[in-house]
Amino acid sequence: MATAIPLFASFKYTDSLTVVGISFCTALVCKAISWILIYRTSSYKSLKSSIDKASRKLETMKTDNPSSKLTNKKSKTKKIDRVESSLKESSRDLSLFKFKSGAVVALVLFVVFGLLNSLFEGKVVAKLPFHPVTIVRKMSHRGLKGDDSTDCSMAFLYLLCSISIRTNLQKFLGFSPPRGAAGAGGLFPMPDPKTN
């Protein structure tokens, strides 16, 4: 028993697990802060509800029977414009509301990144199974010595952890921004920066 080797002692890149673990815990802490400052407030709930309603109304109005008289079309277009501007206003208010509370979360992330940087500066935390392109290599080989482009720095691994864990956590907990809000559900749906 005295000679038993701890489970991960034989792995060369156990630092990667530390980075993932810290990233996961940070994501949970950020979500908790966001929930306290944003998601449980009545302002957020009412804004989200109005955005959802406006989006649905807009979709219904846009998909209604287009073959109508000119006067009806004009009044319908006016109604659509009114709903769209109301949707934009609510989205803007939501963004502003989240922005104010997001500063605390941003501070936590800044501190954690600084801590990780001091712990793993110059260390290879993982090995990439591919040679990254130049633009990615600047992040993946950040602060590392040598020319081996498959050496992975903490910054790149932390970035991957942040995006994947926080996006999915946000989705799982139901805190994703409504699809009707500006920027929601785009090609690169980063975790909402104002809450994370």
Next chain:
Amino acid sequence: MRESKSAKLNQLQQQQQDNHQNVHLSPSKLAKLFDPDASWDKDQLGDVLHWIRQVVGLICGLLWGSIPLVGGIWIILFLAISSGIVYGYYAMILKVDEEDFGGHAALLQEGLFASLTLFLLAWILVYSLAHF
């Protein structure tokens, strides 16, 4: 006026029924995932496609890190495989009209970036821990 009122009442009753079903009947939810006649909300379909991509990303990352498969070409192949699975699901199993949901681009991009990062994370971790 009367027709729109009764339509609204029907809609409200349907919503209440759906909420009741959502809370109590998970087998019907599972059945809905493979039912081409089921009606889909844009948000619901988007969420399902998102999670399908995450599962595919995780499985591919774990698998390719274990074998191991090495090289940037496997990233392209992962994107092709996961997009193919998502397309096959909504076009052939669910048979939804993509125009009702914003077109192929809108459906194919659901969860794309998150799944790519999850795939890379799983692939890198398994490869680093299992082969060094």
